[in-house]
Amino acid sequence: MRLLGFLARRGFQSVFVLLGLSILIFIIARVLPGDRARTALGARAPQWVVDRLREDLHLAQPLVAQYGYWLGDALQGDLGISLVTRRAVTDDIRDFLPASLELVLFSGLITAVGGIGLGILSARHKDTWVDNIIRVFSYMGVVIPSFVAAILLLLLFGLILDWFPSIGRLSEGVPRPPKITGFYTVDSLLAGQFATTWDALKHLVLPAVALALGSLSQEARITRSTMSDNLSKDYIAAGRALGVPERLVTGRFLLKASLIPTVSIFGLDFAATLSNAFLVELIFVWPGISRYGVNAMLRKDLNAISAVILILGITFIIVNILVDLGVGALDPRIRLRGARSD
Amino acid sequence: MTEPLLDIKDLYVQFEVYGGRLEVLDGVNFRVGTGEKIGLVGETGCGKTTTMKAILRILPEPPAVIPRGEITFKGRDVLKMNSAELSKVRGRGISMIFQDPTAALNPVFTIGQQFEPVIRYSSPQNRRLSRREIREKAIVSLQEVALADPERLLDSYPLQLSGGMRQRVCIGMALATHPELLIADEPGTSLDVTIQDQVLRLLRELVEEKHTSVILITHTLGVVRETADRVYVMYAGNMVEVAPTPKLFANPLHPYTQGLMQAVPKLTGGGVAHGIPGRIPDYLSPPSGCRFHTRCPHVMDICRREKPPFFSVDGGHQVACFLYDKSPEARRDEAVAA
CATH class of the missing domain: 1.10.3720.10 (MetI-like)
Structure with missing residues (x-):
C-alpha cells in the first residue's frame, strides 16, 4: 500500500518534471537562429513550398500556441520528421532505443x-x-x-x-x-x-x-x-x-x-x-x-x-x-x- | 580463591597507527570469580573498553595487536582459540552490553531480525528451532527487560525506539544467550539520569536472578558501591588497585583512587569536588615506570624508573604503588632515605 502511494506520488511529480523538460526542449529548439522550414527543405526549395511548411508548422503563430500544437502532437506520439533519416522520429527511436x-x-x-x-x-x-x-x-x-x-x-x-x-x-x-x-x-x-x-x-x-x-x-x-x-x-x-x-x-x-x-x-x-x-x-x-x-x-x-x-x-x-x-x-x-x- | 571464571594475566594491547604504536594496555591483571560482580572504574580512555573487547576478541585486528598476555576463560586461553572455539565463548559464555545502544544496533534491520541469530546460535538446541519458536524466546527476553508490546517491538527498527528502549533491547539481547559472564560497558551513560538509574536497577535484578557473573564498567562510583563485590581501578592501561568494595571505599590506597574519590561531589558536608590535576598520558610515548607518576602527589624516584607490581595489603586488597612496598629492600631504602 505504501509502495503504491509512493509510486503515485512520484508519478504525479514526474508529470511536472516532464512538462518542464518539454518547455525547455521546445524553447531551445525555437530560439536557435534560422528559419526552421527553410532549414528543413534546403536552400533550393521554392519559396511557396517553404511557406506551406511554415503554415503546417504553425510558425507564424505565437510561441505559446506553437507549444500547444507541439505538445498535442507529442502526446499522440508524433514528434515530427527527422531531417536526416526522413522518417518519423518516433520510428527512429523505436529502432535505435x-x-x-x-x-x-x-x-x-x-x-x-x-x-x-x-x-x-x-x-x-x-x-x-x-x-x-x-x-x-x-x-x-x-x-x-x-x-x-x-x-x-x-x-x-x-x-x-x-x-x-x-x-x-x-x-x-x-x-x-x-x-x-x-x-x-x-x-x-x-x-x-x-x-x-x-x-x-x-x-x-x-x-x-x-x-x-x-x-x-x-x-x-x-x-x-x-x-x-x-x-x-x-x-x-x-x-x-x-x-x-x-x-x-x-x-x-x-x-x-x-x-x-x-x-x-x-x-x-x-x-x-x-x-x-x-x-x-x-x-x-x-x-x-x-x-x-x-x-x-x-x-x-x-x-x-x-x-x-x-x-x-x-x-x-x-x-x-x-x-x-x-x-x-x-x-x-x-x-x-x-x-x-x- | 577457587578457579576463577575469567583470568587475565599480563595483557598488553597496542594499536598500530601512523607514526608508531599506541601502547594502550600495559600488563593488565584481572580476575573474575564464578558468580562474582566486578566493578571496573577509571576515567575515559584508560583502556576499560579495550580490555573488555580484548576478552571477546572483538578488537579490530589490525590495527589492534596483542603482543603478550593470557586471557583464560574457564581454563582456556581465549587468545589461542580458533574461530569455532571462539564462537562458543561469545554469546553463551560471555556476552556484552555496549556503551551506546544506538551504535550497537544495526540501523537497517528490525529488532527481531537482530535477535534471531543471537538466540539461534546461543546453544546447539536453539539452532534447530523454527522462526516462530525463536521469536517466542525473543519475546520472553524483551518481557524480562520490562518492555511493553514485544510483538510490535520485534518488527520495529532501532530508529523507532527511544534511547531507553534501545538500551533495554541491548540488555535483553545480551542476556538472551544466558551468558555465564556479562560485560556491561557503562550501560545507560548516553541516557538521562532517571532512565539510567532504571536501566541499572533492572540490570542488577536480572543478574541477581540468573546468578550471572558481571563486569560492570562505569564512571559512577556510587553505582559500583551498590552493585559490585570487588572493584578494580584502572589508570592508563594498568590496573592500579583492586579491593572488596567496602574496603576500597573505606580505605582507598592508590593516590589515583584517592583522587578519584575526592573528585566525586558530595551531597552532605558541603564538600567541593577536587579533580586530579593533569590528564591521561599519551599512549604513543607513555611515561616510564608508573604511568601515574606524572600526576602523582607522592611521586618517588623509583616511580619514574620502575613499574610497580601489585602489592598485597590485606585480604584481597592489592595496590600497584611503591608507597605500599613492604619488602625488605624497600624498607632498607626507606631507612637510607631517612
Whole structure:
C-alpha cells in the first residue's frame, strides 16, 4: 500500500518534471537562429513550398500556441520528421532505443555485479595484495574515459586476441531475431534461436564492459570504503560479542547496511551511461540512440534532438524512482521518513 | 580463591597507527570469580573498553595487536582459540552490553531480525528451532527487560525506539544467550539520569536472578558501591588497585583512587569536588615506570624508573604503588632515605 502511494506520488511529480523538460526542449529548439522550414527543405526549395511548411508548422503563430500544437502532437506520439533519416522520429527511436537500452542494461549488470563484488572482495581483504590490486584497477577505471577503454578493448580482445566480435550487434549471416522487445538477446531467446542469442551476447561484451568500467570502478571504491567504515561500527562488534557467526555479521548484516550509498551512486551513473554512450556506440558501430542523438545535433535535426532529450529525461526519472525504491528497500530510515511525511 | 571464571594475566594491547604504536594496555591483571560482580572504574580512555573487547576478541585486528598476555576463560586461553572455539565463548559464555545502544544496533534491520541469530546460535538446541519458536524466546527476553508490546517491538527498527528502549533491547539481547559472564560497558551513560538509574536497577535484578557473573564498567562510583563485590581501578592501561568494595571505599590506597574519590561531589558536608590535576598520558610515548607518576602527589624516584607490581595489603586488597612496598629492600631504602 505504501509502495503504491509512493509510486503515485512520484508519478504525479514526474508529470511536472516532464512538462518542464518539454518547455525547455521546445524553447531551445525555437530560439536557435534560422528559419526552421527553410532549414528543413534546403536552400533550393521554392519559396511557396517553404511557406506551406511554415503554415503546417504553425510558425507564424505565437510561441505559446506553437507549444500547444507541439505538445498535442507529442502526446499522440508524433514528434515530427527527422531531417536526416526522413522518417518519423518516433520510428527512429523505436529502432535505435532498444539497441542502446540493451547495451546500457547489460553494462549496468556488469557494473552492479563487478563493482559490488570487487568492493566486497577489497573490503574483506583490506590492505592485502588483493585489495591493492583492486584499488589500482579501480583508480584506473575511474580516470580512463570510456572511449579510451573502448578502443583498448577493441584492439586487444577484438583484433589481437580475436576473442570477441568487434563491431555491430550481430555477425554477418546470423539471422536477426523477430522484433518483440528489440533486445536481440531476449528476442532470439523467445524465438528459440539460441545461436543468435550467443552471437548477440558476444557482441555485447566489449562495448558493455567499456561502458561499465568507469562506474564499476566507482562502485567498487564506494562499496569498499563504506564496508570498511562500517566494519568498525559497534553493531558489528556487538554481533560478534553475542555469538552471531562471522558469515552473518560480515555477510548479511554488514552488507545491507553498506550498500546504500552504492545503490544511489549506481543509479546516477546508470542514467548518465545512456547519454554518455555515444562514443562507445560510435567505436563499436552500435546502432544506438546515443549515436543517433549526436548525429542529430551535428546536423541540427531539431525534432530528433528534442526526442532524444525527452527519452533521456524519461530515463532519468524512471531510474531515479527505481533507485529511491532500492534505497528505501535497504534503508528503513529513508522508508520510514517518507511514510511519516505523508 | 577457587578457579576463577575469567583470568587475565599480563595483557598488553597496542594499536598500530601512523607514526608508531599506541601502547594502550600495559600488563593488565584481572580476575573474575564464578558468580562474582566486578566493578571496573577509571576515567575515559584508560583502556576499560579495550580490555573488555580484548576478552571477546572483538578488537579490530589490525590495527589492534596483542603482543603478550593470557586471557583464560574457564581454563582456556581465549587468545589461542580458533574461530569455532571462539564462537562458543561469545554469546553463551560471555556476552556484552555496549556503551551506546544506538551504535550497537544495526540501523537497517528490525529488532527481531537482530535477535534471531543471537538466540539461534546461543546453544546447539536453539539452532534447530523454527522462526516462530525463536521469536517466542525473543519475546520472553524483551518481557524480562520490562518492555511493553514485544510483538510490535520485534518488527520495529532501532530508529523507532527511544534511547531507553534501545538500551533495554541491548540488555535483553545480551542476556538472551544466558551468558555465564556479562560485560556491561557503562550501560545507560548516553541516557538521562532517571532512565539510567532504571536501566541499572533492572540490570542488577536480572543478574541477581540468573546468578550471572558481571563486569560492570562505569564512571559512577556510587553505582559500583551498590552493585559490585570487588572493584578494580584502572589508570592508563594498568590496573592500579583492586579491593572488596567496602574496603576500597573505606580505605582507598592508590593516590589515583584517592583522587578519584575526592573528585566525586558530595551531597552532605558541603564538600567541593577536587579533580586530579593533569590528564591521561599519551599512549604513543607513555611515561616510564608508573604511568601515574606524572600526576602523582607522592611521586618517588623509583616511580619514574620502575613499574610497580601489585602489592598485597590485606585480604584481597592489592595496590600497584611503591608507597605500599613492604619488602625488605624497600624498607632498607626507606631507612637510607631517612
